[in-house]
Amino acid sequence: MTNIIEEFSEILRREEPLSRHTWLKIGGPAEYFFVPRTEQELLGVIRGCRSAGLAIHILGGGSNLLVHDEGIRGAVIQVMEPLLSSVTVQGTSIVAGGGALLSHVVSEAVRHGLAGLEHLVGIPGTIGGAVAGNSGGRLGDIGQVIRSVSVLTQSGDQAVRTGDELSFSYRRSDLQDLLVLSVTMELTADDSENLTRRTRKNWIMKRSTQPLADQSAGCIFRNPRGLSAGALIEQCGLKGQSAGKARISDRHANFIVTEEGATSRDIEQLIARIQRAVSEKFGVQLELEIRSWPPLQALP
Ligand SMILES: Cc1cc2nc3c(=O)[nH]c(=O)nc-3n(C[C@H](O)[C@H](O)[C@H](O)COP(=O)(O)OP(=O)(O)OC[C@H]3O[C@@H](n4cnc5c(N)ncnc54)[C@H](O)[C@@H]3O)c2cc1C
Numbered sequence: 669m670t671n672i673i674e675e676f677s678e679i680l681r682r683e684e685p686l687s688r689h690t691w692l693k694i695g696g697p698a699e700y701f702f703v704p705r706t707e708q709e710l711l712g713v714i715r716g717c718r719s720a721g722l723a724i725h726i727l728g729g730g731s732n733l734l735v736h737d738e739g740i741r742g743a744v745i746q747v748m749e750p751l752l753s754s755v756t757v758q759g760t761s762i763v764a765g766g767g768a769l770l771s772h773v774v775s776e777a778v779r780h781g782l783a784g785l786e787h788l789v790g791i792p793g794t795i796g797g798a799v800a801g802n803s804g805g806r807l808g809d810i811g812q813v814i815r816s817v818s819v820l821t822q823s824g825d826q827a828v829r830t831g832d833e834l835s836f837s838y839r840r841s842d843l844q845d846l847l848v849l850s851v852t853m854e855l856t857a858d859d860s861e862n863l864t865r866r867t868r869k870n871w872i873m874k875r876s877t878q879p880l881a882d883q884s885a886g887c888i889f890r891n892p893r894g895l896s897a898g899a900l901i902e903q904c905g906l907k908g909q910s911a912g913k914a915r916i917s918d919r920h921a922n923f924i925v926t927e928e929g930a931t932s933r934d935i936e937q938l939i940a941r942i943q944r945a946v947s948e949k950f951g952v953q954l955e956l957e958i959r960s961w962p963p964l965q966a967l968p
Contacts, residue, residue: 671716671719671720672713672716672717672719672720672722675712675716676702676709676712676713676716679702679703679704679705679709679713680700680701680702681701681703682699682700682701683697683698683699683739684697684698684701684744685697685739686698686701686727686730686735686739686740686744686961687735689727689730689746690730690731690733690734690735690885691729691730691731691733691792691883691884691885692733692734692883692884692885692924692926692930692935693883693926693928693930694734694735694737694926694930694931694932694935695733695734695735695736695737695739695740695932695961696735696736696737696738696739696740697739697740698725698739698740698743698744699739699740699741699742699743700717700722700742700743700744701743701744701746702743702744702745702746703746703751704745704746704747704751705750705751706751707751707752707849710745710747710751710752711820711824713743713745714745714820714824714846714847715824717742717743717745718824722742722743723741723742723743724742724743724745724846725740725742725743725744725745725961726744726745726747726796726846726847727744727745727746727747727748728746728747728748728766728767728793728794728796728797728800729748729769729792729793729794729797730793731791731792731793731797731885731886732793732797732801732803732885732886732957732958732959733885733958733959733960733961734885734932734935734958734959734960734961734964735932735960735961736932736960736961736962737931737932737933740961740962747766747767747794747796747847748767748769748794749767749768749769749772749794750767751765751767752765752766752767752768752796752849752850753765753767753768753769753772754768754850755768755772755773755776757776757777757780757782760782760854760855760856760857761815761852761853761854761855762776762777762780762782762852762853762855763850763851763852763853764795764850764851764853765795765849765850766794766795766796766799766847766848766849766850766851767794767795767796768794768795769792769793769794769795770788770791770792770793770794770795770797770798770803770810771789771790771791771792773785773795773853774786774788774789774867777855778860778863778864778867779860781857781858781859781860781863782855782856782857782858782863783855783856783857783858783863783866784812784813784853784854784855784856785810785813785853785855786863786866786867786870787804787805787806787807787808787870788803788804788805788809788810789867789870789871789874790870790871790874790875790878790880791803791804791805791886792886795848795851796847796848796851798810799811799814799817799841799843799848799851800841800843800848801839801840801841801959802836802837802838802839802840802841803839804839805874807870809836809838809839810836810853811834811836811837811841812836813853813854813855814834814836814851814852814853814854815830815852815853815854816828816829816830816834816851816852817829817834817843817848817850817851817852818848818849818850818851818852819843819845819846819847819848819849820845820846820847820849821845821846822844822845822846824846826849827845829843829845838890838891839890839957877919877920878919878920878923879917879918879919879920879923879925882917882923882925882926883925883926883927883930884917884923884924884925884926885924885958886923886957886958887922887923887957887958888922888923888924888939888942888956888957888958889901889922889942889954889955889956889957890954890955890956890957892952892953892954892955895952896922897922897946897954898920898921898922898923899921900946900949900950900952900954901916901921901922901942901945901946902921903949903950904942904945904946904949906921906941906942906945907921909938909941910938911934911935911937911938911941912929912930912931912933912934912937913926913927913928913929913930913931913934914926914927914930914931914934914935914937914938915927915938916938916942924938924939936964939956939964942954
């Protein structure tokens with residue numbers, strides 16, 4: 669343990685509040701918080717954590733995460749620009765590092781007249797986070813354009829996943845690896861002006877239906893098959909209800925927004941209230957879309 673602390677002291681913060689790194693601005697301290705600057709440092713930190721027996725948690729942009737107020741034991745490693753942030757266009761392919769911001773990759777694709785990512789405009793976070801959760805929306809998800817993913821396996825080896833090894837479904841990928849290092853996406857050549865117009869339209873649509881200016885973590889619940897979680901919550905009359913400093917958004921009922929001082933307990937209370945109301949009124953059990961560190965226990 670002493671080794672890793674000394675070797676990486678420049679990029680290690682002890683007991684770093686994760687509220688500083690999540691979009692909800694919620695989350696207690698990470699016991700060890702590493703911010704590697706290069707891929708070599710990243711690999712070194714991971715090796716060090718493994719030999720010290722520390723649990724490893726990979727953090728991207730923190731835009732899909734609820735972290736408990738008590739924080740998290742072990743190591744949190746932040747993989748975000750400038751780390752692993754290169755974006756290269758080769759013909760109709762784009763290769764992006766796992767730490768590149770999705771917004772940056774979308775704008776590079778549009779700038780090069782490449783279609784396939786324009787419906788992901790406005791989604792915060794990194795490419796690594798987007799691949800881990802197969803981010804997307806009504807018009808499609810990132811999994812549809814992925815040709816291969818370069819990963820670090822749980823045992824610390826580098827590998828490339830292609831074809832049969834990759835399976836994406838609604839807000840899920842089946843990648844069991846520790847870390848996405850880079851992603852190769854296959855896009856389609858398109859007229860630049862058309863593409864820019866479509867991207868702008870998608871952005872305006874997203875901005876008009878989601879509370880993008882507030883602190884949130886995107887949609888809290890997965891849509892049950894053929895139904896909209898937001899519509900079910902709205903029909904229960906829950907829009908605008910709050911617990912402590914957290915509130916069910918007036919704009920989109922599947923978003924919980926927070927104010928300064930909100931706690932994970934506030935969010936958990938709202939989650940439980942929503943699940944109970946939707947189950948009683950519609951007999952539907954809503955499942956979480958956001959990730960939780962540590963995983964939320966079955967709520968009352
Ligand atoms: C305002 C707002 C709007 C949103 N709109 C949408 C939307 O329309 N559609 C949608 O799908 N999502 C949406 N989201 C949710 C979120 O932006 C996406 O899920 C995003 O892709 C998460 O990326 P991240 O880097 O922030 O991941 P994080 O929140 O940091 O992490 C999420 C998960 O990904 C894992 N992870 C992160 N980086 C890596 C990596 N390099 N390798 C392996 N695993 C990694 C983490 O361990 C964690 O389990 C929205 C969020 C907000 C705040």
